Amino acid sequence: xxxxxxxxxxxxxxxxxxxxxxxxxxxxxxxxxxxxxxxxxxxxxxxxxxxxxxxxxxxxxxxxxxxxxxxxxxxxxxxxxxxxxxxxxxxxxxxxxxxxxxxxxxxxxxxxxxxxxxxxxxxxxxxxxxxxxxxxxxxxxxxxxxxxxxxxxxxxxxxxxxxxxxxxxxxxx
Amino acid sequence: xxxxxxxxxxxxxxxxxxxxxxxxxxxxxxxxxxxxxxxxxxxxxxxxxxxxxxxxxxxxxxxxxxxxxxxxxxxxxxxxxxxxxxxxxxxxxxxxxxxxxxxxxxxxxxxxxxxxxxxxxxxxxxxxxxxxxxxxxxxxxxxxxxxxxxxxxxxxxxxxxxxxxxxxxxxxxxxxxxxxxxxxxxxxxxxxxxxxxxxxxxxxxxxxxxxxxxxxxxxxxxxxxxxxxxxxxxxxxxxxxxxxxxxxxxxxxxxxxxxxxxxxxxxxxxxxxxxxxxxxxxxxxxxxxxxxxxxxxxxxxxxxxxxxxxxxxxxxxxxxxxxxxxxxxxxxxxxxxxxxxxxxxxxxxxxxxxxxxxxxxxxxxxxxxxxxxxxxxxxxxxxxxxxxxxxxxxxxxxxxxxxxxxxxxxxxxxxxxxxxxxxxxxxxxxxxxxxxxxxxxxxxxxxxxxxxxxxxxxxxxxxxxxxxxxxxxxxxxxxxxxxxxxxxxxxxxxxxxxxxxxxxxxxxxxxxxxxxxxxxxxxxxxxxxxxxxxxxxxxxxxxxxxxxxxxxxxxxxxxxxxxxxxxxxxxxxxxxxxxxxxxxxxxxxxxxxxxxxxxxxxxxxxxxxxxxxxxxxxxxxxxxxxxxxxxxxxxxxxxxxxxxxxxxxxxxxxxxxxxxxxxxxxxxxxxxxxxxxxxxxxxxxxxxxxxxxxxxxxxxxxxxxxxxxxxxxxxxxxxxxxxxxxxxxxxxxxxxxxxxxxxxxxxxxxxxxxxxxxxxxxxxx
Numbered sequence: 041x042x043x044x045x046x047x048x049x050x051x052x053x054x055x056x057x058x059x060x061x062x063x064x065x066x067x068x069x070x071x072x073x074x075x076x077x078x079x080x081x082x083x084x085x086x087x088x089x090x091x092x093x094x095x096x097x098x099x100x101x102x103x104x105x106x107x108x109x110x111x112x113x114x115x116x117x118x119x120x121x122x123x124x125x126x127x128x129x130x131x132x133x134x135x136x137x138x139x140x141x142x143x144x145x146x147x148x149x150x151x152x153x154x155x156x157x158x159x160x161x162x163x164x165x166x167x168x169x170x171x172x173x174x175x176x177x178x179x180x181x182x183x184x185x186x187x188x189x190x191x192x193x194x195x196x197x198x199x200x201x202x203x204x205x206x207x208x209x210x211x212x213x
Numbered sequence: 214x215x216x217x218x219x220x221x222x223x224x225x226x227x228x229x230x231x232x233x234x235x236x237x238x239x240x241x242x243x244x245x246x247x248x249x250x251x252x253x254x255x256x257x258x259x260x261x262x263x264x265x266x267x268x269x270x271x272x273x274x275x276x277x278x279x280x281x282x283x284x285x286x287x288x289x290x291x292x293x294x295x296x297x298x299x300x301x302x303x304x305x306x307x308x309x310x311x312x313x314x315x316x317x318x319x320x321x322x323x324x325x326x327x328x329x330x331x332x333x334x335x336x337x338x339x340x341x342x343x344x345x346x347x348x349x350x351x352x353x354x355x356x357x358x359x360x361x362x363x364x365x366x367x368x369x370x371x372x373x374x375x376x377x378x379x380x381x382x383x384x385x386x387x388x389x390x391x392x393x394x395x396x397x398x399x400x401x402x403x404x405x406x407x408x409x410x411x412x413x414x415x416x417x418x419x420x421x422x423x424x425x426x427x428x429x430x431x432x433x434x435x436x437x438x439x440x441x442x443x444x445x446x447x448x449x450x451x452x453x454x455x456x457x458x459x460x461x462x463x464x465x466x467x468x469x470x471x472x473x474x475x476x477x478x479x480x481x482x483x484x485x486x487x488x489x490x491x492x493x494x495x496x497x498x499x500x501x502x503x504x505x506x507x508x509x510x511x512x513x514x515x516x517x518x519x520x521x522x523x524x525x526x527x528x529x530x531x532x533x534x535x536x537x538x539x540x541x542x543x544x545x546x547x548x549x550x551x552x553x554x555x556x557x558x559x560x561x562x563x564x565x566x567x568x569x570x571x572x573x574x575x576x577x578x579x580x581x582x583x584x585x586x587x588x589x590x591x592x593x594x595x596x597x598x599x600x601x602x603x604x605x606x607x608x609x610x611x612x613x614x615x616x617x618x619x620x621x622x623x624x625x626x627x628x629x630x631x632x633x634x635x636x637x638x639x640x641x642x643x644x645x646x647x648x649x650x651x652x653x654x655x656x657x658x659x660x661x662x663x664x665x666x667x668x669x670x671x672x673x674x675x676x677x678x679x680x681x682x683x684x685x686x687x688x689x690x691x692x693x694x695x696x697x698x699x700x701x702x703x704x705x706x707x708x709x710x711x712x713x714x715x716x717x718x719x720x721x722x723x724x725x726x727x728x729x730x731x732x733x734x735x736x737x738x739x740x741x742x743x744x745x746x747x748x749x750x751x752x753x754x755x756x757x758x759x760x761x762x763x764x765x766x767x768x769x770x771x772x773x774x775x776x777x778x779x780x781x782x783x784x785x786x787x788x789x790x791x792x793x794x795x796x797x798x799x800x801x802x803x804x805x806x807x808x809x810x811x812x813x814x815x816x817x818x819x820x821x822x823x824x825x826x827x828x829x830x831x832x833x834x835x836x837x838x839x840x841x842x843x844x845x846x847x848x849x850x851x852x853x854x855x856x857x858x859x860x861x862x863x864x865x866x867x868x869x870x871x872x873x874x875x876x877x878x879x880x881x882x883x884x885x886x887x888x889x890x891x892x893x894x895x896x897x898x899x900x901x902x903x904x905x906x907x908x909x910x911x912x913x914x915x916x917x918x919x920x921x922x923x924x925x926x927x928x929x930x931x932x933x934x935x936x937x938x939x940x941x942x943x944x945x946x947x948x949x950x951x952x953x954x955x956x957x958x959x960x961x962x963x964x965x966x967x968x969x970x971x972x973x974x975x976x977x978x
Contacts, residue, residue: 065348065350067350068350072348072349072350075274076348076349079276080267081267081270081271081273081274081276082266082267082268083267084271084273084426084427084475085273085505086426086427086428086475086508086902087508087901087902087903088507088508089508089901089903091508091901091902091903092426092902094426121267122265122266122267123266123267123268125266126266130262130265130266134265134266135265137261137265138257138258138261138262138265139257141257141258141866141867141869141870143258143261143264143265144476144706144707144708144870144874145425145426145427145473145474145475145476145705145706146260146263146264146265146269146473146475146706147271147425147426147427147475147476148426149264149265150265150267153265172910172911175910176909176910176911178910179426179902179907179909180426180910181423181424181425181426181476181478181878181907182476182706182870182874183873183874183875183876183877183878183908183913184870184873184874185873185877185908185909185910185913186873186877186913186916187870187873188910189910
């Protein structure tokens with residue numbers, strides 16, 4: 041039985057713009073593949089059963105719980121983790137979290153940020169209700185919720201400002 | 214350098230032949246009106262960029278070459294004798310690298326007389342065996358192959374069961390842990406007999422689970438006889454001491470590192486078994502081992518807030534003066550006393566109100582459930598629920614405004630030792646703040662809206678949070694004028710790095726960007742105590758300031774030579790050293806440090822003693838408004854206004870966050886959180902984050918922090934005191950009191966669940 045479980049499948053996992061060929065047990069979750077096979081430990085393991093949202097990543101742009109997905113089922117599908125956000129400059133959501141002190145211990149933070157990133161990718165000017173809905177599946181035991189909601193609003197503003205300035209930079213006078 | 218004092222210890226009438234060390238820095242405290250430029254600013258957390266990018270590395274994130282994963286086999290029964298453990302099939306499983314059980318673990322004593330893998334398991338979740346394997350999945354497979362022969366034993370789960378005559382014994386010596394703690398002052402019997410009004414009620418509180426998002430755990434690796442542990446702990450030096458003792462290693466061969474921690478809330482302040490198990494497995498496997506608890510184990514075997522039963526009697530005059538306070542307290546300690554900050558439910562009865570006649574008795578009881586451990590203001594949260602509910606009942610009986618009743622019984626000294634408080638005015642100031650910010654007024658209950666009723670409630674609290682010696686810090690100035698602060702304290706997510714960096718930058722006169730702080734490493738840090746008791750800022754802040762003051766003095770001495778003035782004529786601000794009154798004669802800090810490099814300016818600092826003959830304490834109060842649906846029993850907390858004395862506010866944004874977070878936890882404690890144990894099997898039914906209900910973002914009320922920035926220069930040289938735990942203390946009783954205000958029924962048990970509320974509304978007890 042165990043031999044079956046440990047038989048490996050070769051898949052390519054596209055994570056943060058890089059294709060990773062991996063030989064994985066079929067039972068390996070996307071969460072364990074990210075953390076243990078790719079050492080992308082920004083995605084956190086808390087409940088490992090879909091209760092808390094700490095392992096939230098983007099799969100083809102949608103916020104999903106990485107602990108509820110088998111890695112082999114994600115073959116060829118675009119995965120974005122917290123390490124894939126930002127770049128030379130922090131993502132507006134990341135910047136907003138720092139500016140509003142929307143974190144304490146920081147363990148739920150990557151998941152919160154990716155849930156809000158998914159929202160802002162589809163809704164540039166979300167309502168308070170939409171911001172709240174976006175993070176209702178992300179538990180925070182430190183109780184940073186008050187500031188997480190503020191961060192969501194600020195992130196939308198920062199994104200809009202950046203969008204305008206990027207647009208202004210590209211438009212001929 | 215600090216000066217060392219040797220004082221004879223006085224005990225009672227005699228002098229004991231012992232000495233103690235008092236390290237006095239001679240540094241004057243920042244006054245109440247000191248013009249500070251960096252301390253007091255809402256600077257963003259210094260580790261924010263690491264945390265929002267996923268770069269912050271927690272114990273769970275350590276990835277070492279060859280690292281393998283460990284899992285622990287735990288007892289499925291609440292009480293059993295382990296007749297045999299057969300690990301042969303697990304050992305034979307491919308990918309398994311080490312197995313450990315009672316059959317082959319080294320003998321070492323744990324938790325008041327038990328063993329690492331004890332032959333008797335005393336709660337569901339007690340450690341039976343452990344496996345290290347190439348993956349977590351394989352380790353879990355291996356656990357399923359271990360055969361354990363259990364002989365089930367009778368068990369007790371609750372205070373009532375444990376205290377029943379002839380009850381099954383959790384421990385051989387009986388079910389009461391240690392001696393009852395008795396405190397008396399005055400004559401309560403006479404005072405109760407003479408009181409105009411007496412409240413006499415029983416209150417109960419539930420077992421609550423910490424549920425830190427990062428579970429307890431450790432990554433252990435050996436380099437020859439040197440052991441390094443990345444432990445998710447609030448106390449790196451305590452873990453080092455205990456692991457070294459258990460494994461028979463000298464302390465300098467054990468290094469404990471904790472850079473970031475995904476929550477502790479008190480539960481990570483003792484050296485738990487899993488750290489030593491990880492070290493033993495790593496030695497046996499010859500590889501680094503990561504042993505993190507899964508969510509179920511986290512909820513079974515990594516601590517909880519003890520359930521209590523408290524009979525409270527308050528006696529008062531008709532004018533509302535308390536004449537007697539009596540509390541008989543039972544606490545459910547679980548199967549073991551694991552140490553750390555004790556749960557002292559009795560203490561708030563002794564201190565919060567002025568009262569000449571006080572009697573408290575507290576017993577801690579063993580039960581066949583997971584061990585209790587400190588949980589954010591341990592004991593105080595439980596005691597405050599009962600005392601502050603009873604005060605509300607007393608106010609109703611006297612027909613006095615509950616806030617007014619509290620003001621009339623305000624205490625200005627620690628009555629246990631007859632010591633005046635350094636901040637006797639701070640609790641009345643908190644009352645003023647919440648009255649103003651909340652719009653507190655009695656009477657005029659808001660009109661009913663269909664089945665919904667609104668009510669308001671108030672509760673107060675006190676707490677320690679003074680900090681204490683010893684604790685140390687070093688400062689080193691680099692050639693380029695940047696500074697590094699070295700301490701051995703921990704940042705458990707509260708913002709310690711940031712607050713201490715602000716203290717150092719303020720004293721050094723450097724921009725905060727030019728200061729970096731190192732902590733969380735016994736190998737490089739100097740001693741600091743456990744991060745608990747809301748004490749870290751008030752303990753290490755003064756040590757950091759003392760170290761910075763010494764470095765600053767040396768820096769100015771060097772600059773004085775270069776500027777050909779006396780050091781006393783120099784001032785330093787924003788990294789510029791200038792002659793007072795002649796700002797043109799100036800040097801940059803880097804001009805001085807470069808000139809003397811590679812010689813180095815250093816500073817050493819120690820935490821001095823607390824003031825003699827005085828008591829340093831923190832206080833606070835909260836008002837809440839609730840809406841109760843009398844048809845469904847739903848309680849919504851609409852808003853909370855909180856004001857808390859933490860002395861000088863070093864960073865308002867971080868203090869706000871502590872208040873928001875603690876109130877949020879208080880809402881969960883009040884309304885939804887409770888570990889549920891099946892009475893027949895002794896199995897915990899909700900050891901997960903689905904059925905153990907912590908607040909979500911949708912449960913959070915509007916929270917207003919009515920700041921009280923009230924420096925306490927007598928407390929320590931920074932004037933700052935603790936804030937981490939206190940704002941959790943009054944939330945639950947304030948909610949219970951608001952529910953009474955709304956619907957006229959008194960709930961004397963937390964959680965204030967829908968079932969309890971509907972039963973009470975229907976007249977069922």
